[in-house]
Amino acid sequence: MAIQKNVGALDRAARLVVAAVIAALYFAGSVSGTTAAILGIVAVVFVLTSVVRWCPLYRLLGLRTCGR
Incomplete structure (x- = not known):
């Protein structure tokens, strides 16, 4: 069973920027x-x-920032 992606491109970029700032x-x-x-x-x-x-x-909260 494959994990269904739930993090979109803009979300990924924001996470990487925050990690770089940290x-x-x-x-x-x-x-x-x-x-x-x-x-x-x-x-x-x-x-x-x-x-x-x-x-x-996101999975626990039922959120998705990527397309279906």
Whole structure:
């Protein structure tokens, strides 16, 4: 059974931009400690959901940002 994609192109781009901003903040030294760890997890999740085009939270909420 294949996973049905639920993340559209604009959503993917936005997630990747947010992940890049988080990475830039981290490498610039603007965030550290627990905040950096939490934001790092968020960034990894955003990148992964962008790559596979599937978001488990969207599935739970019944959302789709891509065409059918």
